[in-house]
Amino acid sequence: GDTVELAPRAVEVFSLELVEWRPPDAVLDVHCSKGTYVRALARDLGRALGVPAHLHALRRTAAGTWTLDDAVPAALLEDAPAARAALRTGTSALRGATLVPVDDRVAAALRQGKRPAIGAPATAAGVAHRGEELVAIVAVEDGCARVLRGFG
Numbered sequence: 001g002d003t004v005e006l007a008p009r010a011v012e013v014f015s016l017e018l019v020e021w022r023p024p025d026a027v028l029d030v031h032c033s034k035g036t037y038v039r040a041l042a043r044d045l046g047r048a049l050g051v052p053a054h055l056h057a058l059r060r061t062a063a064g065t066w067t068l069d070d071a072v073p074a075a076l077l078e079d080a081p082a083a084r085a086a087l088r089t090g091t092s093a094l095r096g097a098t099l100v101p102v103d104d105r106v107a108a109a110l111r112q113g114k115r116p117a118i119g120a121p122a123t124a125a126g127v128a129h130r131g132e133e134l135v136a137i138v139a140v141e142d143g144c145a146r147v148l149r150g151f152g
Contacts, residue, residue, distance in 0.1 A: 011033050013032045013033075014033070039054070039058070064095075065095045065096040091129050092132070094134075097127050100128045100140065102118060102128045102129065103130065104130065106128070110150070115145060116144065125139050128145060134151045135151060137149040
């Protein structure tokens, strides 16, 4: 029963498409920036049209570089071996991340908290890995890696 006031925030709606119209229901496809509160978007669209509006259903079809094609069906999660086989691990789970390959010597140095030279171009941050093994999230500064977060 409490009233919640949401502070306005700047968001981007890259596209808004009417997919289906079954009065009084509209099915929309929205491509928007992170932080967009789609329920508020529906409310605001209704206000702009002079009618009350709300969401009946919401289905996220993509988040970042991940789409529904990458999703694991919920029923599969009930079978532990099948679920484990379907999960992405290592670098395959980091689509879109900056990957910094390292050798055994550099991986060991990173695990010890050292700042080894890695010969990678300067970048703000990346994930140091040895094959599919994730070593650490690192900041690369002047060709040397500094651990921001280690992975065991």
